[in-house]
Amino acid sequence: MSADEQPDSLAEQAAAWVPPWARAPVPAERASAPEPELPPAPEPELVPAAELAPEPEPVSAPEPEPVLAPEPEPVLAPEPEPVSVAEPAPATEPTPVVEPSPGRPEALALLDDGELRAALEAIMLVIDEPVAEVVLAQVLEQPTDRIAAVLADLSAGYTAAGHGFDLRRVAGGWRLYTRPEYAPYVERFVLDGQSARLTQAALETLAVVAYKQPVTRGRVSAIRGVNCDGVIRTLLSRGLIEECGSEPESGAYLYRTSTLFLEKLGLDSVEELPSLAPFLPDDVEEIADAQR
Structure with a gap:
């Protein structure tokens, strides 16, 4: 290949390059002759940076959005109820204190059997007609059943003791009566010679x-x-x-x-x-x- 036929590009030059051991012997004339100067290799054209393709930006995986816990609802304290100021009560006259009469308690306590028997005997001596157990229970503030039991016990006791009077239940109530065996003495005292018999x-x-x-x-x-x-x-x-x-x-x-x-x-x-x-x-x- 002559100097006129040398390739223009480096690639062509590289392809046409023959190693020395493979080259044909050069005649002496040509060996002594100076080697022709090779034209300078063209400088590679510089491409402007603006024309270069932008490098792809690295794709970053999207960061997971943080899961926010729901905020607790604020607990509202109950509103205090309005306090109403009570109106002052109208002034009233003081209630008079009734003092119990001497010897009479305001409320009778639970009497024992001895006191109850004595109280019933005292009442029987002042009544002028039979009195029912309910009335006696109200007066003495005792159960009716207890009053009836004590009266029956008194009547049985008078009979057993041989008293000249008897406690009998007549006309729905209780009253003291003289015994029939002593009727002649009572008639002599009451009548005194007067007769009040029915015709x-x-x-x-x-x-x-x-x-x-x-x-x-x-x-x-x-x-x-x-x-x-x-x-x-x-x-x-x-x-x-x-x-x-x-x-x-x-x-x-x-x-x-x-x-x-x-x-x-x-x-x-x-x-x-x-x-x-x-x-x-x-x-x-x-x-x-x-x-x-």
């Missing part, structure tokens, strides 16, 4: 009312066979009988025995009256047919 007519009328009650005045007169208006008025005035309404058919007044009647006879109720059967005659049916 035979009054006794018969009272018996009819007691066994037929409630009964009208006309019915009593029909049973006795005589007019009983005067006797009825006498029994009413003495408190042995009382009115108790009227008959629906005729409007006539009805009569019944009173509490005083039970008290005088020493009975608790009219159911304790003796039966009339033993006192009736044997021919009562014949007498009744004859009256018809």
Whole structure:
């Protein structure tokens, strides 16, 4: 290859380069001749930095967003309720203190059996009519059952001791009575020769009312066979009988025995009256047919 045919680029030069041991021998003429100067290699063109492709920026993985815990809701303290100022109460007059009467306690304490027996005996000495257990329980502030038990025990004790008086339950209540065996002495002291007995007519009328009650005045007169208006008025005035309404058919007044009647006879109720059967005659049916 001649000097005129040398390649222009370095690549071509490198490709056309032959190592010395592979080269053909150079004639002497050419060996002595100076080697032709090679043209300077063209300098590589510099490309402006603006035209160079930008290097790719490193792709960074997105940082995970921090998970924020929910903020606790603020706890609001309850608002204090408005305090209302109480209005001052109107001035009132002081309540007068009632002092208990001397010898009388304001509230009775629970009495023992001895005190209760003595209290009941004191009350029985001042009453003038039978008193029920309920009334005594209210006065002494004790249970009714206890009052009834103590009264029954007192009555049994008087009988066992042979006292001249007795505690009986009559007309729904309790009262002291003299014993029947001492009645002659009591009558002699009380009556002193005076007689306050009922007449035979009054006794018969009272018996009819007691066994037929409630009964009208006309019915009593029909049973006795005589007019009983005067006797009825006498029994009413003495408190042995009382009115108790009227008959629906005729409007006539009805009569019944009173509490005083039970008290005088020493009975608790009219159911304790003796039966009339033993006192009736044997021919009562014949007498009744004859009256018809």
